[in-house]
Amino acid sequence: MFSRMRKLSSLGSAAGVCGGLVVGWWLVANNTTTAKASWTTDFTPSVQWDWNWDRREPSSLLKPSKNNKRKNGLASDELKQCSLPDSNLTDSEKLEARLDAKKSTASRYIILIRHGQYNLDGETDKDRKLTELGREQSKLTGERLKALNLPITRLIHSTMTRATETANIMMQHMDKIEKVESSDLIREGAPIPPEPPIGHWQPENYQFFTDGPRIEAGFRHYFHRASQSQTQDSYEVVVCHANVIRYVVCRALQFPPEAWLRMNLHNGSLTILTIRPDGRVSMRQLGECGHMPPSKLSFT
Known part of the structure; x- marks a missing residue:
């Protein structure tokens, strides 16, 4: 009796398998299977936007x-x-x-400019002046801002020689700017250890320890929504450095800040961030250098 039951069970299992194969073959042959696309391939919950990122909500x-x-x-x-x-x-x-x-009612448009090409062989900052190409790049960038005809009312530049020179040359080809200031906070430096690490650029840990808080302070000081007293949209220019700009972009867009070294910027390029009254931030362009002919492009 038990032997007969085992035989019947085996026959039933075999029939089930065969039936499944037949059904599967029929679905494929008739092309009736439906593949439902997922809205994302990332199954890790994403981080929500922090509306109070600048502590001005x-x-x-x-x-x-x-x-x-x-x-x-x-x-x-x-x-x-x-x-x-x-x-x-x-x-x-x-x-x-x-x-x-x-509540804020105005938007801020911040145009970040990377300095022009400079002398990499200089021993001190004063020796690292713009090259002839760097001066030409600065001129072209100033002319580009002039052509855009934006009502720029403020320009901030790093106190490093190459950024100061870039700003001065740019302003020679722009309409007069009401407020010009310099800042040590946005000098070049090592903002945060990059992920993934890069072999040919490995600052000492103390450099991240000292530069990181300074650059972060520069971000907090200059990048925030407009104050309640500002009634009209503003256009401001910040002339600084590649590391600073890339870090600021990551922080402003709430991307992982350690991803800053995954981007690259041409000398004299324009990166534009828009900060809306409600704290929303968008990037209009990153490292845009279409105002320069190919012969004037460089990354140093």
């Missing part, structure tokens, strides 16, 4: 309410900014009015 700018200084959580000066009478406001309206008073 309106809700983070509100100070705690104090009964002795505020009426129902809204200060009199805030009421004046909102142009609403205190007696007509509900609690939710008061909170909304306080938030509105802290």
Whole structure:
């Protein structure tokens, strides 16, 4: 009896396998299988956008309410900014009015320029001046900004010789800029150990330790949404260095900052970041150098 049951079980299994093969063959032959495409090939959950990346989100700018200084959580000066009478406001309206008073309304367009080609053999920064090609690149970049006819009101340049020279040559071919300043924060350096590492460029750990916080401070100081007092969109130029620009791009777009060395930039190239009032950041172009003929292109 048990032998007969084993035979029947074996026959049933064989029939099941055969049936599966037949069904599979029929689906393939009739081309009725459906492949559902995934929206992504990355099964690791992505990081969500941090809206308060510059610590200027309106809700983070509100100070705690104090009964002795505020009426129902809204200060009199805030009421004046909102142009609403205190007696007509509900609690939710008061909170909304306080938030509105802290909101930015203008966009910032920041044009990052990499300096022109310079003398790599110089022993000190003062010796690392622009080459003849570097001066020509700076001239072409200044002419490009002039041709774009943007209302540029501010220019910031690194205090290093090659960046200062680049900025000065550029401004000779541009409309007058109201505010020009220099900064040590955006000098060239080693921002963060790159991933993957690169064999021919390996700074000492102490260089990352000292340069990294400085470059990060430069990012935090110059790259943020417009203040509440700014009522019109602004166009600003930052003349600095490849490492600084690449790191800033990663930080501003909330990409992994250690990926900065996966990009390369031509001398005199333009990288444009847009910072919207709500904190959204977009990149309009990276290392754009179409204003230069091929004979003027370089990476040094």
